[in-house]
Amino acid sequence: MTDLAAKAIETFKRWAAAFNARDADAMVAEMHFPHMRLAGTEFQIWKTSGDFHAVQDTMTEMLKSEGWHITVTKSIEAVQAGPEKVHLVIRQSRQHADGTEYNGFDTLWVFTKIGGRWGVQFRSSFLANAVQAVGAAKPRF
Amino acid sequence: MSDPARDAIESFERYLHAFNERDVDGMLAEMHFPHMRLVDDDFQRWETSEGMAALEENVTRALKAEGWHTSKAISIEPVQVGPAKVHLPIECLASGKTGRSTTHSTRSGYLPELTGDGASDSVLRSLKTQLDLPGLTIWLRGEND
Numbered sequence: 001m002t003d004l005a006a007k008a009i010e011t012f013k014r015w016a017a018a019f020n021a022r023d024a025d026a027m028v029a030e031m032h033f034p035h036m037r038l039a040g041t042e043f044q045i046w047k048t049s050g051d052f053h054a055v056q057d058t059m060t061e062m063l064k065s066e067g068w069h070i071t072v073t074k075s076i077e078a079v080q081a082g083p084e085k086v087h088l089v090i091r092q093s094r095q096h097a098d099g100t101e102y103n104g105f106d107t108l109w110v111f112t113k114i115g116g117r118w119g120v121q122f123r124s125s126f127l128a129n130a131v132q133a134v135g136a137a138k139p140r141f
Numbered sequence: 142m143s144d145p146a147r148d149a150i151e152s153f154e155r156y157l158h159a160f161n162e163r164d165v166d167g168m169l170a171e172m173h174f175p176h177m178r179l180v181d182d183d184f185q186r187w188e189t190s191e192g193m194a195a196l197e198e199n200v201t202r203a204l205k206a207e208g209w210h211t212s213k214a215i216s217i218e219p220v221q222v223g224p225a226k227v228h229l230p231i232e233c234l235a236s237g238k239t240g241r242s243t244t245h246s247t248r249s250g251y252l253p254e255l256t257g258d259g260a261s262d263s264v265l266r267s268l269k270t271q272l273d274l275p276g277l278t279i280w281l282r283g284e285n286d
Binding site for chain 1: 173175177179181182184218220221223225226228230232
């Protein structure tokens with residue numbers, strides 16, 4: 001389990017660094033699509049990498065408008081791991097430039113190994129009252 | 142005073158009891174729809190409860206074929222808890238009639254949501270299941286990415 005979890009944790013750390021750098025290409029490189037998120041109790045989806053990529057500049061502006069400077073990962077724990085899927089329990093902290101936290105939240109990330117590459121495919125977040133899920137669609141079938 | 146983690150665990154335990162009884166109505170009473178599942182790396186979704194009865198008939202046949210008798214939760218741990226959502230990693234052990242583990246253990250992340258006065262499983266049971274079932278939609282990566 002440790003080795004499997006380590007791959008997913010490394011993937012998450014690369015994604016988090018890309019998020020803080022507002023580097024859409026690097027974020028997409030650590031994701032799988034369709035990409036699903038359960039925000040509160042509502043499903044959101046980015047069906048393609050293009051859907052996610054296209055809105056990141058807007059997301060950056062919205063983050064700036066709420067005073068965001070960086071998101072710090074306070075804890076990561078692998079709670080379930082298999083050869084092709086890992087569940088990571090994560091605590092995140094959105095902070096201002098002076099290092100004060102203005103929004104801390106729990107989130108569960110599910111990483112899958114597809115085509116030999118680990119990427120996040122599903123998230124369930126407790127983030128509230130903050131910029132999130134820009135460009136996500138409500139799933140339709 | 143409400144305790145979301147306790148409510149979610151109790152909801153799961155009622156679901157598991159219904160699963161072992163092969164009681165579809167009992168299982169549906171503990172679920173929310175749309176209901177999502179990530180099986181391997183494919184999303185599956187049921188828009189409504191319609192089709193679940195037929196699905197569970199197939200599940201019952203498959204379980205009998207593998208010698209299943211009962212499933213038991215050997216660990217349940219609420220790892221993240223909010224007033225309307227709980228993350229529950231669960232490890233289950235499936236056993237045959239003799240009580241020996243004849244099939245496999247499975248690890249699943251259940252995400253019960255709390256709506257109204259109770260908790261229900263809404264998302265992400267990572268167990269393997271049959272495909273091409275009534276009411277089931279599967280997103281294929283090749284069609285979307």
